[in-house]
Amino acid sequence: MHFTVTSRGDDVSDALKKDITASLKEHGLTENKAEPEIIISVGGDGTLLQAFHDYHERLEQTCFVGIHTGHLGFYADWQPEEVEKLVIHIAKTPFQVVEYPLLEVVVRHYDTKETDRYLALNECTVKALEGSLVCNVDIKGEPFETFRGDGLCISTPSGSTAYNKALSGAIIHPSLPSMQLTEMASINNRVYRTVGSPLVLPQHHTCLLKPLNDVEMQITVDHTSMVDQSIKSIQCRVAEENVRFARFRPFPFWKRVKESFIGEGE
Incomplete structure (x- = not known):
């Protein structure tokens, strides 16, 4: 099996990356940064987000697994002291594949017929750089409302615990x-x-945002950001692609929610 290891870049994560790479090679696995079948992300959720975007064109052929070297994450579920156990699992154990839905974002411009397509693991946000965002919101091809305010956040179920939750959005099971x-x-x-x-909104429903005021807009897709004044529309829907995670043990979503936001209690 081909693998690659990504790191957050700090000393602890880089050392773990080196150890994991050497151990997996000793077990007969092949390091292949171009076409990995499994990607081990060492750092946190941000590191795994970066790995997802680096390999977004290989989602059908690639699984992700995360090791957190900071706080427990929603995507990184293994701890540094469990690395030896994880390496043995990867090398010896058939793993379960768990798929999470993604968000497709299609941006259309006034000054070109070409469209920009992005995939988000967490969310897409739309804001005006100055003043309020004013845009029509169409749902499933029908006008729904005209929004005026600071901005809008369109999130995936797994991303519902991130920025969406800070905006008092609901937490949705992935x-x-x-x-x-x-x-x-x-x-x-x-x-x-x-x-x-x-x-x-369920699968196959589209959400179309059509800006009405001529202002520079900031669009973020996960951790990346772009600014544009010629945006004609932003179309969001559940993507046809899924992100695939390698599961070697149970990683219950509601347990993660509890540990992250409530704690273990008395």
């Missing part, structure tokens, strides 16, 4: 192929009105 549209400080008064609640 077994549900869906996306969530959450407002950032919407303006609601006698003149302007939005639904004011997060919306959970």
Whole structure:
């Protein structure tokens, strides 16, 4: 089996990367950075997000597994002291593949017929660099509302625990192929009105954002950001692709939610 190891870049993560690479080679696995079948991410959720985007064109052929060298993450579930156990699992044990839904973001421009397509593991956000974001929101091809406010966040189920949660969005189990549209400080008064609640859209439903004011807009896709003034529309939907994780032991989603936000209790 071909593998590669990515690192956050700190001393601890780099040392673990070196040890894991050497151990997997000793077990007969082949390091292949170009076409890995499994990617071991050492660091945190941000490191795994970067690995996801680096290999987004190989999602059908590649599985991810994360080792956290900081706080427990939603994607990185192995601890540094468990590396030897994980290496043996990878080398000797058939693993379960768990798939999570992704978000497809298609950006269209006024000044070109070409479209930009992105995949998000966590979320896409849309904001105006100055002033309020004003845009029409169409759902499944029908006008829904005109949004005025700081911005909008469109998240995946696995990303619902990230920025979406900070905006008081719902936490959605990643077994549900869906996306969530959450407002950032919407303006609601006698003149302007939005639904004011997060919306959970199922697979095959599209959400189309059409900016109305001529301002520079900032679009983020996970940890990457772009600024553009010629945006005609931003279309979001559940992607056809999934991200694949290698599971060698149970990693219950609600347990992660509890440990991250509630703690173990007394």
